[in-house]
Amino acid sequence: MAEDIKKLREQIDRIDAKILKLYEERMDVARKIGQYKIDNDLPIYDAAREDEKLEKIFEAVGNEDYADGAAQLFITLMQVSREIQEEMSGMEDDFDWSGEPVEINLESLGGFGSDAK
Numbered sequence: 001m002a003e004d005i006k007k008l009r010e011q012i013d014r015i016d017a018k019i020l021k022l023y024e025e026r027m028d029v030a031r032k033i034g035q036y037k038i039d040n041d042l043p044i045y046d047a048a049r050e051d052e053k054l055e056k057i058f059e060a061v062g063n064e065d066y067a068d069g070a071a072q073l074f075i076t077l078m079q080v081s082r083e084i085q086e087e088m089s090g091m092e093d094d095f096d097w098s099g100e101p102v103e104i105n106l107e108s109l110g111g112f113g114s115d116a117k
Contacts, residue, residue, distance in 0.1 A: 026077065027084060034085030044085045050078050 037044060054071055061070045 023077075027081065030081035030084055031088065033081075034088045037085060038089050044082055044089060044091065053078065 034044070036042070053074060057070050057074050058067060061067050
């Protein structure tokens with residue numbers, strides 16, 4: 001049984017390495033977007049874009065048991081992207097991002113709520 005968990009943990013390690021590579025790639029693109037926003041005098045935060053992104057996540061998630069976690073993951077990714085862009089722009093960060101993760105109402109976002117079909 002110890003070998004089984006060892007193999008599973010090795011599999012997790014391989015997946016985590018892929019996630020890390022994709023995370024770095026995403027942040028590189030977020031920096032390019034940040035520079036575009038700075039160059040074109042656009043706001044860093046785009047609520048409509050983030051809402052649209054979360055809607056797409058809810059539509060794309062294959063296992064509804066993972067919907068909340070997927071939403072939290074992407075909320076965090078978008079938050080980190082904003083922080084990078086704000087730092088690039090020299091904005092004073094008025095937000096304290098060190099608090100608890102955002103609580104979201106999945107039903108209001110059209111996700112997997114009790115009434116969702």
